[in-house]
Amino acid sequence: xxxxxxxxxxxxxxxxxxxxxxxxxxxxxxxxxxxxxxxxxxxxxxxxxxxxxxxxxxxxxxxxxxxxxxxxxxxxxxxxxxxxxxxxxxxxxxxxxxxxxxxxxxxxxxxxxxxxxxxxxxxxxxxxxxxxxxxxxxxxxxxxxxxxxxxxxxxxxxxxxxxxxxxxxxxxxxxxxxxxxxxxxxxxxxxxxxxxxxxxxxxxxxxxxxxxxxxxxxxxxxxx
Amino acid sequence: xxxxxxxxxxxxxxxxxxxxxxxxxxxxxxxxxxxxxxxxxxxxxxxxxxxxxxxxxxxxxxxxxxxxxxxxxxxxxxxxxxxxxxxxxxxxxxxxxxxxxxxxxxxxxxxxxxxxxxxxxxxxxxxxxxxxxxxxxxxxxxxxxxxxxxxxxxxxxxxxxxxxxxxxxxxxxxxxxxxxxxxxxxxxxxxxxxxxxxxxxxxxxxxxxxxxxxxxxxxxxxxxxxxxx
Numbered sequence: 001x002x003x004x005x006x007x008x009x010x011x012x013x014x015x016x017x018x019x020x021x022x023x024x025x026x027x028x029x030x031x032x033x034x035x036x037x038x039x040x041x042x043x044x045x046x047x048x049x050x051x052x053x054x055x056x057x058x059x060x061x062x063x064x065x066x067x068x069x070x071x072x073x074x075x076x077x078x079x080x081x082x083x084x085x086x087x088x089x090x091x092x093x094x095x096x097x098x099x100x101x102x103x104x105x106x107x108x109x110x111x112x113x114x115x116x117x118x119x120x121x122x123x124x125x126x127x128x129x130x131x132x133x134x135x136x137x138x139x140x141x142x143x144x145x146x147x148x149x150x151x152x153x154x155x156x157x158x159x160x161x162x163x164x165x166x167x168x169x170x171x172x173x174x175x176x177x178x179x180x181x182x183x184x185x186x187x188x189x190x191x192x193x194x195x196x197x198x199x200x201x202x203x204x205x206x207x208x209x210x211x212x213x214x215x216x217x218x219x220x221x222x223x224x
Numbered sequence: 225x226x227x228x229x230x231x232x233x234x235x236x237x238x239x240x241x242x243x244x245x246x247x248x249x250x251x252x253x254x255x256x257x258x259x260x261x262x263x264x265x266x267x268x269x270x271x272x273x274x275x276x277x278x279x280x281x282x283x284x285x286x287x288x289x290x291x292x293x294x295x296x297x298x299x300x301x302x303x304x305x306x307x308x309x310x311x312x313x314x315x316x317x318x319x320x321x322x323x324x325x326x327x328x329x330x331x332x333x334x335x336x337x338x339x340x341x342x343x344x345x346x347x348x349x350x351x352x353x354x355x356x357x358x359x360x361x362x363x364x365x366x367x368x369x370x371x372x373x374x375x376x377x378x379x380x381x382x383x384x385x386x387x388x389x390x391x392x393x394x395x396x397x398x399x400x401x402x403x404x405x406x407x408x409x410x411x412x413x414x415x416x417x418x419x420x421x422x423x424x425x426x427x428x429x430x431x432x433x434x435x436x437x438x439x440x441x442x443x444x445x446x447x448x449x450x451x452x453x
Contacts (some may be wrong), residue, residue, distance in 0.1 A: 142229065152368075164353075173348075175379060223364060
């Protein structure tokens, strides 16, 4: 089977299962909603202030919510030894990884699309800079979180105390990506600085870590 | 082999004594900063040694993924632990110096932040090693080590840009611009002795790791034979 068809089959299977159960998206949504409400109580910002801090709030909320979905990525495949079956099958391992990463990417993007209106309402957000740049930052930033997150979820699923392990190894590596997302978002919202460097930086981060993930995934999948 | 190592340990102890004497007594006192500048002789060599350890960790992890030999995994584990220790020394001695000289304990400057993130990454590496189950530990740890090493230049680049947009603290004109020859002398002796201490600790930790693995293998063999003595 080719990489493309395997990726498509696995991705469609995951999307169908998610569409029927809505496990990941519901828990992520509710979690992100809680974070938004709690931050709103904790900071109680004015419109001017919230433009400055929103970049940080939004991305911290999405990061925490994404971990909820990422943790469930491989759990389903452990039941009935699906992962072992995959290992002995001739299907390319990177196809599985890409499907999982794309699936998580779609979940988190849907989450962001649903949560953004809430942020706008609760924090009275109005962007000074062009909004389409925010979309670019969101897509690049989400891929940065999700590609490493999917990989590290495959690492942490093999450890004791799985759920705790993922954020512990994901957050340190993601610090530059998070910094880039937050600063790009803040510069667009306030319109005070150009986000160009940060967008390029996110693109570099995405390319580098996608390459590293694809290089190492087979090794990790077959680790005994 | 054992004798050579013992001789190296003795040499390291002598070097450390000499370089400490050089740093604390022989090197001249800095004019504006005063005695606190002497922490420089410990701070920078520790940072250098931590860097060497993390580089060894990266090479050993690559070698492990390639050859799958337990020796390079043991070396990776040993170098990460020793590196985290030296990195901790850097992060502690830095603020002690910065408080009287800069007037602040900490600032989100490029080098400081990169060191902190480096520390976080390798602590998470050690946590993963501790929590991973059974025979998978080595591969998982090696994979994470490569991620961590690739991340460091990106972190440095991003923080540098982050900070160049803001006024940076009094950083220029520091020790690097025109170090007194006597200070340079003390500095290089300390650099050498700290590197040797790092090597000694890595070798000891490496042997410990190998011994631990042998004990585990022996336990597993006993368990396999069904003997619960």
